[in-house]
Amino acid sequence: MDKITSACFDLTSYQTDYLRPIPIIFNSDFQWDDNMAINNVQWNYSLEVNHDKVSQVREIIQNTCTTEISDEEQKILFNYLQNEKDLLKNCGFTCQRLPSIIEKNKEIAHFLLISICHFDGFEEYLDVFIQSDITQNSLELFAQLFGELKLPLEYITQYINYCIEYCNNIKEKQQQNKLVRYVSIFIQHMLKQKAFALKDVLTNLQAFCIEFSKVGEVSKLFKLVKAQEATTL
Template sequence: MALSSEEVDKLLNFFFDETNESQTFEHFLSQVSQCFPKAYNYKVGVCVYNLLYHNIITMPSQRILALTLLNEMYRGEPFVNNPFGSFIVGLCQSDSSRKNHVPPNLKISDSEKYFLSHLLVSSQVKEMLKKTPCFIIKTEFGPMADISHVQRLVEEKLDDRFVISRNHISCLVPEPATSTSVEDYEELRAAAKEILSNPSPPAMQTYKPGPIRLVPPLAVGDENMLWLELDEVKNHDFAYDYTMCMPNSNCIEAKKLINKALKGTLSLQQQQHLLSELEKDPKLVYHIDLTPAKLPDLVENNPLIAIEVLLKLMRSTHITEYFSVLVNMEMSLHSMEVVNRLTTTVDLPTEFVHLYISNCISTCETIKDRYMQNRLVRLVCVFLQSLIRNKIINVQELFIEVQAFCIEFSRIREAAALFRLLKQLELGTSDTCNVTVPRSKVMNVSW
């Protein structure tokens, strides 16, 4: 019943190919028919229907191509035999007169309605298919064609079905989007294949309420309750607020900036704008799709943003996952900067700080490049002196490990200074404020 993952991918290629905006509908239909034989019409149609229903294709040009494909795949047969006929007709209607089989979040423009309605009843279909999606979207047309006859035929066809056979809804609830722009097509493509490909596509699974009722009695007395017959129940509407959890413009803008921050350094203006939005709405940080797995990219490209995000996530139930990723990521100047700032701002769990220090020491010991090793050792030594001076760590708990590290790299000035500090602490004679470097120098060791 469903397309395979590879077939879904092929179908998505047609819709995500931007050149199809300027190609004729005829050319697009020809491409699809060459890739999928006629026997696949229903499978392709179900997939296209779900792409529309679940907001996977949202651009007007993609949408008009999809709707044209649903209609033209069954050209030559009576329209009532088109399994997607009621869906197509429903989209041409006004919002107030739509039926349940058209999701409230799926709306088409007047230009799309004009083209689609004429496609249903016009005798000049071949001429219409020589137009391009770009032309249809940008052109202002007159009123829609009269499709009342087609609509009546579709409704008569639906009336033949039992009411209880139509009380299903999709298990996936579409979320309204305030923008049709897509940041990551590969991520969207992966999601589409996940919910649409076989063997049991989630997008095609439905929810049907099962009424709980007693076994009917063999004989009905006058004093017994009346038996409720399901085929007499006409209202199977589901109550759902489609505006619930609808993202606002600030959330969308913050998501875009976070996605950019994961891939490269933000400009000063972009950083200030993102930090300002996070400051205005403390809960915004939970809606920007920054998972623990993405944290290392943010730390390396925009450490200041990473610091502020982590500070706002401190009350999250998943904060330990973020800490775990942070302390186990590859050692770098930026990761040290983030950890150092966090330790001086909030109380980090001791075990995380100790684990990070151990990982840093291990990295210095295993790196082969002598030049890079020296630089990393300098960073770690200055970092440790800062933690000791600010009394963030109890050096006695790591004394043996840190002392061995200092001895191994005693040729490096910062390691020797750290070793002297350890000895002074051991003897109880150190004034850490005098023997350590200023805090401002902690992250000034250049690569």
């Protein structure tokens, strides 16, 4: 037993040599560029917006598509969007919703369009007028926008021609005559305001007046066209 306890074992003699490959050393010339350009940086406006207000405004905007909102809701909407412009970018107002809002809440549509008229992409909202149904509300709103914004002459001319074409394509006679009256009044107003060059729509306008000559307002439009045509000769 004494021999066993006094024995001295040299464990180092049992160590195993592990073979490791020699690492490859690369010479790197990488340098930090503190002036590195970062493209397409966009600020997340939602970071600065009160999310309770966003939810409330979005709900009201959604309601404007289906029903006439209350005076209280309108007051809340105007107050929030007038005082916090960042909310406009998050309120849920889209091109797809514009036609419904025009029909249910024309004043809201007018307010929203005027509020975003300087935003990038505003032209897409104007395009809605020449892609959707022509109604009394849409005609009145277009006339309002013309009085407040500098709409391109080409765009106004395109809209006049679109109105004429739209009337021609209505199948139901009573509905057609009703809209023809609205369009005639609208074109008379735009003519008196010199909103477009008569020569650019003269052919279509004359054909429109002949086609719907039995509608009362059309005869007034025809007389106005003839009077203005005479002054331009």
